[in-house]
Amino acid sequence: MTIPNFITLPYVFERPTPPFEGNDIRYPESLVRYFMQNMSKPGQKVFDPFVGLGTTMFVAEELKRNPFGIEADRTRFEWVAGQLEHWMQVAHADAAKMPRLGLPKMDFCMTSPPFMAATDKWNPLFAGNPKHAGYAAYLKQMGRIFALVARTMKKGAPVVVQVDNVQGKTFTPLIRDLGNVISKSLKPAGETIVTWDGGTMEYAHTTCLIFKA
Numbered sequence: 001m002t003i004p005n006f007i008t009l010p011y012v013f014e015r016p017t018p019p020f021e022g023n024d025i026r027y028p029e030s031l032v033r034y035f036m037q038n039m040s041k042p043g044q045k046v047f048d049p050f051v052g053l054g055t056t057m058f059v060a061e062e063l064k065r066n067p068f069g070i071e072a073d074r075t076r077f078e079w080v081a082g083q084l085e086h087w088m089q090v091a092h093a094d095a096a097k098m099p100r101l102g103l104p105k106m107d108f109c110m111t112s113p114p115f116m117a118a119t120d121k122w123n124p125l126f127a128g129n130p131k132h133a134g135y136a137a138y139l140k141q142m143g144r145i146f147a148l149v150a151r152t153m154k155k156g157a158p159v160v161v162q163v164d165n166v167q168g169k170t171f172t173p174l175i176r177d178l179g180n181v182i183s184k185s186l187k188p189a190g191e192t193i194v195t196w197d198g199g200t201m202e203y204a205h206t207t208c209l210i211f212k213a
């Protein structure tokens with residue numbers, strides 16, 4: 001597949017909103033469908049180390065792929081696993097413990113990691129554990145986790161990472177910073193800017209960084 005610089009996709013959530021939270025953390029099915037259809041084939045193994053509300057897993061089943069994933073939050077994990085045919089292939093675990101999960105080699109990965117502002121102390125990768133506070137610890141751990149993702153992928157397999165910059169009181173160039181740490185273990189292959197059809201002024205587009213294992 002030639003990686004496009006720009007695409008437009010519908011900003012629509014097709015699955016029901018979970019009873020315990022809104023849609024803030026999830027990406028639309030259209031985004032996963034676009035990359036999964038173009039970069040993988042039916043029957044192939046699809047991976048998401050940050051399952052969240054399960055969009056990658058659900059679209060994988062819809063497109064007859066074989067989904068595998070990891071989610072650290074129990075409530076989200078249970079909600080997703082409860083709706084998946086392949087529920088045994090989703091682990092309630094820290095993605096940094098990937099080598100203990102006995103995962104097979106994957107053909108395609110699509111994920112959106114938890115985002116963090118550079119001025120925050122609360123590190124989402126450690127559920128806010130103060131021993132691992134701060135942006136430097138967050139980026140270091142992201143580097144470790146994506147190095148494990150690299151080892152879990154088949155050689156040359158595509159890895160798509162959806163990420164946004166964070167605009168709070170100050171601006172965090174998260175696309176640049178995550179791109180840099182992930183590039184230490186996966187080969188950068190492209191960047192696609194996705195404009196949302198039906199997005200809002202506050203959230204009109206997103207970015208997908210594409211890597212190869």
Ligand SMILES: C[S@@+](CC[C@H](N)C(=O)[O-])C[C@H]1O[C@@H](n2cnc3c(N)ncnc32)[C@H](O)[C@@H]1O
Nearest residue numbers: 026027050052053054055072073094095114125
């Ligand atoms: C942005 S959300 C993913 C949303 C997903 N793409 C969707 O459409 O629903 C990131 C997820 O990573 C999970 N997470 C955070 N730290 C983690 C860790 N160390 N290991 C595994 N999952 C983690 C969070 O609980 C959150 O659900």
